[in-house]
Amino acid sequence: MTNVALRGRAWKLLEMVTTPLLPSDYLDLVSPLRAGADLRGRIEAVHPETDDAATVVIRPGRGWRGHTAGQYVRIGVDIDGVRLWRAYSITSPTSRRDGRLTITVKAIPDGKVSNHLVRRAKPGTLIQLDQPTGDFVLPPAKPAKVLFLTAGSGITPVMGMLRDTEFDDVVMVHCAPKPHDVIFRDELLGLDADKKLRLTEVHTDTDGKLDIARLDELVPDWAERETWACGPAGLLDAAEEYWTGHGVPARLHTERFRPAVVVTGDGGEVTFSTTGRTVDADGATPLLDIGEEAGVLMPSGCRMGICFGCVTPLKAGAVRDLRTGEITEAEPGVLIQTCVSAAAGPCDIER
Amino acid sequence: MTAIDPTAHLTAEQIEELGRELDAIRDEVIASRGESDAAYIRKVISAQRKLELVSRGVLLFSIFPPAWLLGTAGLSVAKIMDNMEIGHNILHGQWDWMRDPKIHSTTWEWDHVSPSEQWKHSHNELHHTYTNVIGKDNDLGYGIMRVDEDQKWHPFHLGQPLWNFLNACFFEYGIAAYDLELGKNLHKRRRNNPEFRARARAVGRKIRKQVLKDYVIHPLLSGPSFLSTLAATFTANLVRNLWTHSVIMCGHFPEGVQVFERRSIKGETRGQWYLRQMMGSANISGSKAMHFMTGNLSHQIEHHLFPDLPSNRYAEVAVKVRALFEKYELEYITGPLPKQVFSAWHKVFRLSLPNKKPAVRTPDREQELAAA
Ligand code: FES
Numbered sequence A: 001m002t003n004v005a006l007r008g009r010a011w012k013l014l015e016m017v018t019t020p021l022l023p024s025d026y027l028d029l030v031s032p033l034r035a036g037a038d039l040r041g042r043i044e045a046v047h048p049e050t051d052d053a054a055t056v057v058i059r060p061g062r063g064w065r066g067h068t069a070g071q072y073v074r075i076g077v078d079i080d081g082v083r084l085w086r087a088y089s090i091t092s093p094t095s096r097r098d099g100r101l102t103i104t105v106k107a108i109p110d111g112k113v114s115n116h117l118v119r120r121a122k123p124g125t126l127i128q129l130d131q132p133t134g135d136f137v138l139p140p141a142k143p144a145k146v147l148f149l150t151a152g153s154g155i156t157p158v159m160g161m162l163r164d165t166e167f168d169d170v171v172m173v174h175c176a177p178k179p180h181d182v183i184f185r186d187e188l189l190g191l192d193a194d195k196k197l198r199l200t201e202v203h204t205d206t207d208g209k210l211d212i213a214r215l216d217e218l219v220p221d222w223a224e225r226e227t228w229a230c231g232p233a234g235l236l237d238a239a240e241e242y243w244t245g246h247g248v249p250a251r252l253h254t255e256r257f258r259p260a261v262v263v264t265g266d267g268g269e270v271t272f273s274t275t276g277r278t279v280d281a282d283g284a285t286p287l288l289d290i291g292e293e294a295g296v297l298m299p300s301g302c303r304m305g306i307c308f309g310c311v312t313p314l315k316a317g318a319v320r321d322l323r324t325g326e327i328t329e330a331e332p333g334v335l336i337q338t339c340v341s342a343a344a345g346p347c348d349i350e351r
Numbered sequence B: 001m002t003a004i005d006p007t008a009h010l011t012a013e014q015i016e017e018l019g020r021e022l023d024a025i026r027d028e029v030i031a032s033r034g035e036s037d038a039a040y041i042r043k044v045i046s047a048q049r050k051l052e053l054v055s056r057g058v059l060l061f062s063i064f065p066p067a068w069l070l071g072t073a074g075l076s077v078a079k080i081m082d083n084m085e086i087g088h089n090i091l092h093g094q095w096d097w098m099r100d101p102k103i104h105s106t107t108w109e110w111d112h113v114s115p116s117e118q119w120k121h122s123h124n125e126l127h128h129t130y131t132n133v134i135g136k137d138n139d140l141g142y143g144i145m146r147v148d149e150d151q152k153w154h155p156f157h158l159g160q161p162l163w164n165f166l167n168a169c170f171f172e173y174g175i176a177a178y179d180l181e182l183g184k185n186l187h188k189r190r191r192n193n194p195e196f197r198a199r200a201r202a203v204g205r206k207i208r209k210q211v212l213k214d215y216v217i218h219p220l221l222s223g224p225s226f227l228s229t230l231a232a233t234f235t236a237n238l239v240r241n242l243w244t245h246s247v248i249m250c251g252h253f254p255e256g257v258q259v260f261e262r263r264s265i266k267g268e269t270r271g272q273w274y275l276r277q278m279m280g281s282a283n284i285s286g287s288k289a290m291h292f293m294t295g296n297l298s299h300q301i302e303h304h305l306f307p308d309l310p311s312n313r314y315a316e317v318a319v320k321v322r323a324l325f326e327k328y329e330l331e332y333i334t335g336p337l338p339k340q341v342f343s344a345w346h347k348v349f350r351l352s353l354p355n356k357k358p359a360v361r362t363p364d365r366e367q368e369l370a371a372a
Helices: A001-020 A023-030 A112-120 A150-162 A183-195 A212-218 A233-245 A289-291 B012-033 B035-059 B064-091 B116-129 B155-169 B171-179 B194-221 B225-251 B270-279 B288-293 B296-303 B311-327 B336-348 B366-371
Strands: A041-048 A051-059 A071-078 A081-088 A101-106 A126-129 A143-149 A168-176 A198-203 A226-231 A252-257 A270-272 A278-282 A309-319 A327-329 A335-337 A343-350
Touching: A001 A023, A001 B171, A001 B194, A023 A289, A041 A101, A041 A112, A041 A226, A051 A112, A051 B336, A071 A112, A081 A112, A081 A150, A081 A270, A101 A150, A143 A150, A150 A168, A150 A226, A168 B311, A183 A198, A212 A233, A226 A233, A226 B225, A233 A252, A233 B366, A270 A289, A278 A289, A289 A343, A327 B336, A335 A343, A335 B296, B012 B064, B012 B270, B035 B064, B035 B225, B035 B311, B064 B116, B064 B225, B064 B288, B116 B171, B116 B194, B155 B171, B155 B225, B155 B336, B194 B225, B225 B296, B288 B296, B288 B311, B336 B366
Parallel strands: A143 A168, A143 A226, A168 A198, A226 A252, A270 A343
Antiparallel strands: A041 A051, A041 A126, A051 A101, A071 A081, A071 A126, A270 A278, A309 A327, A309 A335, A309 A343
16 A cells, blocks of 8 residues: 555544544644644744834744745734734745745724734734735746836835845835835835835825826836836826826736725625525625624635635625626626625625 | 413513613623633633543553543543533534634534534524424423423323433433434434435434444554443543533423413514523523533523623623513522422423313413513
8 A cells, every 4th residue: 555545544544533523623732833734824023114014924834835926925813803814915035044924014094904913913823824826926037127116015015026036127116105104115225225226215295196107207218117016006097007008008017905996886685595694785895794794704815806715606696896896696606706796686695 | 381470570661671781781792702702712622622632542541440530531521511612602603703714603513423513403593593482492391301281291201201311311312313303204204305314314424423433443542441441431421411411401491491382472572582581591500610511501591692692701791681680570590500400300200290280371471462
C-alpha cells in the first residue's frame, strides 16, 4: 500500500475515534496554525503609520501559499464576539524572509473592522485567513515605464508592488488630504531621494481634488506608461474616462475598494431556505447583511463584489445587482453574489 | 387544566404589557451580547474537549480500578457538557450571532445518537412552539405517558413508571426514536414513506458511528483494558442519560406546571405565548455548578421565554423574570433538583392510575381570554 493510502486509512480510523467531531477539532486546540488546518494567522505586531492607519504583521498558518504583489487577502476578525470578514491589500514584499505578511489598514469612519485593527488589535490574536487573490498585479514581464495613480489607502496594493520590484522608470501620483496623511511617506520620500521613484503628492486639503487633466502637466508622458490606479470610485471613474478618451484604455489597470451602488429598487420578503428563516428586506441592503442580521451563516469576503466569497444559489424570486441595477431571476443553477445583491421582490436564498 | 386557572386574574391588557416587558429584557441582552459571551462558549468547548481527551486517555488503563473510576467520571461529565451546555444550546442557535461556522446551529453535531438536524426539528420547532399543548407537544409524556388528569386513562398507563425508567436509561435512543416519531411512523403505510426512510437511515448511520466509537474502537485501543473500557463507556452513557432525563423531567413535569388544550392556543398573541411558556415550565434552584451541569436548563422558564439567548445569560435574566412573576402574581415554580425530580416522578406514578374527573371544570382558557 502506498504511503498516501496508508495515511488516508489512518485518518479514517482517527475520524472514527473522534466522531462526531473531527480530529482537527482537537488538533486546533493545540496547534491552530499547523499544516492541514483551516487557514488562520496570528497577529504579531501592529505598527502605526499615520493617525488613522496601521500596518498589521501576520504570521500565516502553514497552508499559506504566498501572494503576488498587488493582491489582497480576506481576513476574518472576531469583534465583540462576532466574526467579520474584510479584504485588505498585502503590503509586504513576496520575498519577506520571515514568512510574515503585512496588511496596511486605514480606519474609515464607522468601519468596524478597520477601526478595530488600527486601534485595538492585540498581538497574539488569532484571525481567519484566506488564500490571497486579485488580478491587480504586474504582468510577468516588467513594463518599461510605469505610473501609479493612487489616493488614500489606494496606495496599499501599490506599496506591495514597489517593495517587491525594482522599476526602471516609475512615477507615482498620490493624493491625500495633508502631508501627514500620506501612508508610508518616509519610505516613499526615501525611494524618491534614491531616484528609485518620482513621487508627486497632491494634498487635497490645500490643492483640492485632483483634476485628472492635470496629469498632462504632472506626468507629461502618462499615455505611454502602463498605469495602475487605486483609490475612491470618483478618481477611478475619471481615470477610466480619460484613458478611454485618449484611446489608451488598455494601459490602465484599476482596483476598486468599495462597490459603487447605483441602483436600488423594491425589496421583498427573503427566505433563507436551508436555515428556515424569513425576513423582510428593503431594496437597498445587500442580502449578505440581511442574512447576517437574521443569524444565518453567510459566507463573505470583500463585501464589494470582487472576491466571490459570498456566492449562493438563488432558488426562487429575483434580486437586483446594486452596482448595475441588473435583475437576476431564479433558475436552476443560478448563483448570486449576496454582498452586492438586494431583494427585488420576494426571493429564496439557499442558506 | 388544573382546577383553578392561575392566570385568571390577568386582563388581556396586562398580558400584553407582560409581553412587552419580556421583550425589553430580551432586547437588553441582545444589545449587550459580545466578546465575553463568545469567550465563554469557546472556553467551555475547549474545556469539554480537553476533559474528554484526558478521560479517554485514562480509560486506556481502566483495567486498574482507580483509572476506571477517574476516567468514567470524567467521560460522564464530558458527555453531559457536550449534550447540555454545548450541544443543546448551540443547536438552539444561541451562538449563531458569532458567525463562527464551527460554533453554529447549522453545522454542529453532538455526541448523541439523534442527528442534530432531526432533533432541531422536533425540539426547537415543535416542542418550543407548542410547549405543553396536549396533542401538539410530544415532549409531554413522550407519547408513552399520561401527564394530566384530563387525559384518558388506559391500562397501558399502569406501566408508565417502568417505561419512564427505561426511557431514562436509554434516553438518547428514546430521543432519536421520538425525533423519528417512530410510534406514528411504524404503521405500515408510513413506514415506506421515502422521507421517513431517509431520516431513519440517517439515525442508523449516526447510531452506527456512535456505537462503533464507544463500544468498539475505544475498547480496542485499550487492549488489555478492553472490557473495562467498554464498561466505562457504557456507564458514562448511562450516567449522562439518567442525568439529562432527570433535568429535562424537571423542566415541565413537576406538580403545578400547567398543560394546555389544543384549542387554547388558536390566535394566541405574543403576550399569551409568553404567558404559556411561563406557566408551562419549571426551574431547578442551586449552585453555579448545578446550573452549568444542567446546561442552564435549570433556568427552564427563562430558556422557554428566550430559547435563543446565550445560556450564560439566563442567570441574570432570571432575576428580572422572577420579578415579573411577582409583579403579575404568578407562581414561579422552582426547587432543588431532588425535590423537583421527586415531584415529577410522583406525578408519573400518580397518573399511572385512573382518577375521577376533577369536580370543578375550569372554563376553557380561550373563552376566558376572549371574555377578559
Ligand atoms: S463578498 Fe466578495 S464578492 Fe461578495
